[in-house]
Amino acid sequence: MNHQQTADQELINLYISGDHSSIETLIKRYKKKVFTYIYLNVKDRHLAEDLFQDTFIKVIKTLKTGCYNDEGKFLPWVMRIAHNLVIDHFRKSKRIPVIGNSDEYDIFDTIKMYDECIEDKMITEQIHRDVKKLLDLLPDDQREVIFMRHFADMSFKEIAEQTNVSINTALGRMRYALINLRKLVKEKEIILSL
Amino acid sequence: MKKTFTFNDLILLAYKETDANSTEQILNALTENEELLETYFYVTEMLSKLDEIQEEPSDFTINNILNYSKALNIFNLDKDLNVNFEVINN
Numbered sequence A: 001m002n003h004q005q006t007a008d009q010e011l012i013n014l015y016i017s018g019d020h021s022s023i024e025t026l027i028k029r030y031k032k033k034v035f036t037y038i039y040l041n042v043k044d045r046h047l048a049e050d051l052f053q054d055t056f057i058k059v060i061k062t063l064k065t066g067c068y069n070d071e072g073k074f075l076p077w078v079m080r081i082a083h084n085l086v087i088d089h090f091r092k093s094k095r096i097p098v099i100g101n102s103d104e105y106d107i108f109d110t111i112k113m114y115d116e117c118i119e120d121k122m123i124t125e126q127i128h129r130d131v132k133k134l135l136d137l138l139p140d141d142q143r144e145v146i147f148m149r150h151f152a153d154m155s156f157k158e159i160a161e162q163t164n165v166s167i168n169t170a171l172g173r174m175r176y177a178l179i180n181l182r183k184l185v186k187e188k189e190i191i192l193s194l
Numbered sequence B: 001m002k003k004t005f006t007f008n009d010l011i012l013l014a015y016k017e018t019d020a021n022s023t024e025q026i027l028n029a030l031t032e033n034e035e036l037l038e039t040y041f042y043v044t045e046m047l048s049k050l051d052e053i054q055e056e057p058s059d060f061t062i063n064n065i066l067n068y069s070k071a072l073n074i075f076n077l078d079k080d081l082n083v084n085f086e087v088i089n090n
Helices: A008-016 A021-042 A045-064 A074-093 A118-137 A140-151 A156-163 A167-187 B007-014 B020-032 B034-051 B059-074 B085-089
Strands: none
Touching: A008 A021, A008 A045, A008 A074, A021 A045, A021 A074, A021 A140, A021 B059, A045 A074, A045 B059, A074 A156, A118 A140, A118 A167, A140 A156, A140 A167, A140 B034, A156 A167, A167 B007, A167 B034, B007 B020, B007 B034, B020 B034
């Protein structure tokens, strides 16, 4: 059954009633967003794979036990689960994320660029590395709001609730994050376009 | 009196978090205020750079999740997701 155009809530209902393929559609629909969010937080691909798996196992358990009640907001709900698992991980390991610049598998190494020429590919890869480094240079609260708003698709209202600040504070952090990114681009003379 | 718009308003517009009325007002202001338009372009450009950062999990991980889901469908589970062997045996 082709579910590509089916709404999230309908897919959830189908899955709960026994249509296994519906969860596959939901996972494939949101895997990049969820995985990117986790990866940018933990900066370790293997750990990100584990946390991604744990996130969707929890999603499946919740759906199958009839405990899901999120009024159709599937992705923000999944993102909250992912976010909480990331936080749990850091609490358990009692460490903060490190800037990964080792030989490990890198997020930007696998971005698909088949249609581009090799030179463009190299420049694009450099831009991705630069953007990632710039994000790492932001203060924690500013980086967090970018992750939550941009990669986790949370509204500023939801971010405010989750981080116990006002909407204006959350917006202010985003504003400073974008301003600081611009400053860093200038300071480091980074060119963010082909 | 013309309403002035802030960087925060432009962020909200870029993320489609403004209501219809505010959206129209900001869009009108953008056509009249070059500086505001330039700032908006900057905001959207930075956000589009962030958009380029995308990664996906391995097929192995996706398959693990799907296999778990299949297993739940095959076995009869109680609300705590323990296998209910009595029902299966019957």
